[in-house]
Amino acid sequence: MKSAALALILIASASAAQAQGVVNAICSTDGPWCEAAAREFSKATGIKVNQTHKPTGEAQAQLRAEAANPKTDLWWGGTGDPYYQAAEVGLLEAYRPAYLDNLHGWAVRQYAMSQNRVGGFYSSAIGFGWNDEVMKKKKLPPPKCWKDLLDPRYKGEIETSHPGSSGTGYTILAGLVQLMGEDAAFDYLKKLHKNVTTYTRSGQAQARNVAKGEVAIGVSFIFGFDNERLTNKFPVSSAAPCEGTGYEIGGIALVKGARNADNAKKYYDWLMSADGQKIGATVGSLQVPANKTFKPDPRIPPLDGVRLVKYDFEKYGKAAERRRLVERWTKEVEAQPK
Structure with a gap:
């Protein structure tokens, strides 16, 4: 009887884990960050992450090719310009998170500029x-x-x-x-x-x-x-x-027509949280994080002393x-x- 009960518990646990489902993502930032984030998110939520690593230009081309039948749910990391181009042609879903007050102003502005289709993930x-x-x-x-x-x-x-x-x-x-x-x-x-x-x-x-x-x-x-x-x-x-x-202001976006939209939002929100944003520095990605609610890694080079051009993301983000x-x-x- 004990063996049967144990088997039922194991089956129930497996079913519960399976019920968490999957999320299909493309990551365009540094490979180790992509891998670590997927691993830690799965560990925290039980959601399986099927994730590929591609430069932003190639990622955008894939989303265009999949437009009639999207296979990707979430795209994150990498320079923001290709994200705006994807938004412009209707490949991305609008999403305005409730936690915008936790983000730096430069990250929040990306939402306004893209009609909430692109968020600001980091800067460098x-x-x-x-x-x-x-x-x-x-x-x-x-x-x-x-x-x-x-x-x-x-x-x-x-x-x-x-x-x-x-x-x-x-x-x-x-x-x-x-x-x-x-x-x-x-x-x-x-x-x-x-x-x-x-x-x-x-x-x-x-x-x-x-x-x-x-x-x-x-x-x-x-x-x-x-x-x-x-x-x-x-x-x-x-x-x-x-x-x-x-x-750059690195991008993050939900894909329009995503098959796993709810899990995509969970992965998105986790990546933008302090827990998700801390991951980058632990694997050597030293971009300035968008989330301002935690103390960033001291190795991250500050932008204060850098002469930045007045970058027109709206104009140069157009396809x-x-x-x-x-x-x-x-x-x-x-x-x-x-």
Whole structure:
């Protein structure tokens, strides 16, 4: 009888766990954060997370392809511009959380700008990172300004990401356009092209490649380079460009027509909570968290001393503007010989 009772309890427990269901997500921030968040959320709620890791450009393309029959419930992390483009074409569901007072103003503004279809998940600024040992060995001075990257001594020493596939790459492009003016920015990028060795598919590659000494200088989000120095103890230094720089507000959004909408909201709310937002720093993701109700990790680089451009998220988040700028970049920059 005891065995039968135990079996019934186990069956009931399994049924209860199964009843929690699943949520299908795409995560576009750092891989370890994606994995840790899914694991901890499942542990806390019993909801199974089926999650893939993709750059924002590829994630947006997947949602477009699935539009008639959505297979994704939630998309989170990564630069916000592709989120606005997805919202613009009707791929995202409006959601205005009840806990907006817990969030920084820059996060709350994303809701208003996108008719509540996109939330602000974290923030970080674009900058440079370099490997101190490689720079010393090659007798290269560290860059401090955008203009420094045009030094002929840097030929083949700089790595950045492709704006067509990478949200980071597009943030760099759009930020320079707003900083310099469009024609001046493209003139600058053509000159920079001569020094670039690789345009990677994802903007998350630069920090690790610089840390390993595979490339001397990377252009990406500053927090990645700082993480390699502070957490992983690599000889990496970083700087915010002296002229000013672009920045991101990472996105989070519910997918319109989601099959598991209730569980998607639970995962969304957990990711935006203090418990969810703390996860990033524990695995080396040092973006500034949107939730202001807890003390963030002291390794997170503050934005106070960085000259940020007045980034027009509404204009540069539109699909047509992104397409136009990327097409111009492909024709005028990428196609140029080195």
